[in-house]
Amino acid sequence: MPRRARAEPTQPLFGDTVGADAPLAARMRPRTLDEFVGQPHLVGEEGALTRVVKPGHRPSLVLWGPPGSGKTTLARLLADRAGGTWRQLSAVTSGVADIRALVADAKALRDAGGATIAFIDELHRFNKSQQDALLPHVEDGTISLIGATTENPYYEINSPLLSRMRVYRLEPLDADALGEIVDRALADGERGLAGRVRLGAEGRATILDLAGGDARTALNILEASAAVLDDGAEITPEGAAEAAQQRLLAYDRVGDQHYEAASAFIKSMRGNDPDAALYWCASMVAAGEDPTFIARRIVIAASEDVGNADPRALQVAVAAMQAVEMIGLPEAQYALAQAAAYVASAPKSNRAGAAYFAALAEVEEHGRLPVPLHLRPSSHRRLAREQGYGRGYLYPHDYDDADVDQQYLPDALAGRVFYEPSDEGLELKIGERLQRLRRQRLESQR
Secondary structure, eight states: OOOOOOOOOOSSTTTSOOOTTSOHHHHTOOSSGGGOOSOHHHHSTTOHHHHHOBTTBOOOEEEEOOTTSSHHHHHHHHHHHHOSEEEEEETTTOOHHHHHHHHHHHHHHHHTTOOEEEEEETGGGSOHHHHHHHHHHHHTTSOEEEEEESSOHHHHSOHHHHTTSEEEEOOOOOHHHHHHHHHHHHHOSSSSOTTTOEEOHHHHHHHHHHHTTOHHHHHHHHHHHHHTSOTTOEEOHHHHHHHHOSOOOOOOTTSHHHHHHHHHHHHHHHTTOHHHHHHHHHHHHHTTOOHHHHHHHHHHHIIIIIGGGOTHHHHHHHHHHHHHHHHOTTTHHHHHHHHHHHHHHSOOOOHHHHHHHHHHHHHHHHOOOOOOGGGSOOOSSHHHHHHTTTTTOOOGGGSGGGOOOOOOSOGGGTTOOOOOOOSSHHHHHHHHHHHHHHHHHHHHHO
């Protein structure tokens, strides 16, 4: 196989020119930290990175955030602020050989009195051996490493490497930041679209909405909208929507977006908010989530959060899961919507689950205690009869209310109460019945 090309520095760091035919997002890339928009918690006057990265100080760090939040741009601006030779690799196309070549160049530069700042895009895509190859050189300062990742670094980056770096989280850009970026592109006569098109308030709002917190997407939509218009024409909401074609949902079925959306969905059902539950359900379906995964979450919520306050919730949830498995999308969306709305709207009780785990804690602490003799099965075996298996068992159906005062727990736990029904929904009636039976048993002992 041909050897991969070495990472090459950009000389000077921001002297590389971007052609007029480059995408608008590339042309409008900030050239200084003062031009950088968004992430004030990191690069504002008191931002974490503003305080940490100083001229001559080159800490190794991870920039973690969604696409279009400014990770690569911020890395280059920080490198410029700290000073040093910039080297860049992409973990998608590079391997251990590329890392070794980069390190060899960095050692030579260090011997000559220089310093290397190595930027690795999509750092989470490096496997364990590739990440391990970086470790000693980050540790001894041969390179200062800046990694960019869209995935949670605490899951995707090896602990030894991560322990030598600081993690900084970038957030999706809010409407104000996106608006400033779009306005700047419209006003810039050198790199942007000044005098080329006009953008009204409605068209601007549409672009910001479709961008979903992604600056690159916002500029791409702006550029595509302008490309089909005559000079001086106005970008309309319809034109922006047509240029965007379809909103690209930021969602990874095995990444943070998957778990965040699922968490919001479950908590909305638990919190009695069917509107939010339906929104998060729809967002997962639209992003391509496996509908059986969504259905299983509804089943879990039906037992964990609704429980005996409304036992029908579990029936509805299980029926929806079966419907999803039998008919699939798109028709299964109706079953998912019905079940999610029902579970979210139902009275809530977690008492059954709490009682189970309280009982489980007893088992884990003391082991499985002996079954009382009268509850053990009767047997034709002589030894069992002699030991008294089944002797004294009272058949509840022979008594009023199909109930009789009789010990069912192990002797060491006799009288212990695990399940205490709530006052919600049907569980209120369950609790009233249990209280009545307990009173009757006490009276029968007198």
